[in-house]
Amino acid sequence: xxxxxxxxxxxxxxxxxxxxxxxxxxxxxxxxxxxxxxxxxxxxxxxxxxxxxxxxxxxxxxxxxxxxxxxxxxxxxxxxxxxxxxxxxxxxxxxxxxxxxxxxxxxxxxxxx
Ligand SMILES: [Zn+2]
Numbered sequence: 001x002x003x004x005x006x007x008x009x010x011x012x013x014x015x016x017x018x019x020x021x022x023x024x025x026x027x028x029x030x031x032x033x034x035x036x037x038x039x040x041x042x043x044x045x046x047x048x049x050x051x052x053x054x055x056x057x058x059x060x061x062x063x064x065x066x067x068x069x070x071x072x073x074x075x076x077x078x079x080x081x082x083x084x085x086x087x088x089x090x091x092x093x094x095x096x097x098x099x100x101x102x103x104x105x106x107x108x109x110x111x112x113x
Contacts, residue, residue, distance in 0.1 A: 005076055011100050012076070016069045019062050026055060068101040075103075084108055 043051070075081040082091055084105035091105050102109075 005081070008081065008096075008100055009073065009076055012069050012072055015101070016066060019066050019069075023059065023062055026059060029055075065101065068103065071103060072101040 072081065075083075075085075082096060083089065084091055085103040086108040087105060089105045089107075091102060095102055095106060
């Protein structure tokens with residue numbers, strides 16, 4: 001593996017903090033939208049619903065990523081980090097570099113494994 005565990009841990013924790021900040025920010029943004037809507041009637045109901053659905057999808061994605069990061073931190077502690085959680089093969093370093101929380105090799109992620 002090209003990175004030390006400490007480097008990976010630092011990256012994971014930084015990403016987790018980033019996500020937590022984004023989640024807080026989007027909560028603020030949501031209440032701002034609601035205020036605008038009731039004050040100015042700027043958004044139509046459809047716009048507001050569409051926007052809300054998008055925000056919820058983003059929030060779910062962020063929470064999912066937080067869970068993936070937590071799981072990766074546990075794998076790091078257990079010495080399982082860098083191995084596919086489905087087939088046990090090495091995960092390609094470039095893949096881990098792109099997303100350090102990734103839990104599966106490319107084959108398994110593509111459903112080929
Ligand atoms: Zn695999």
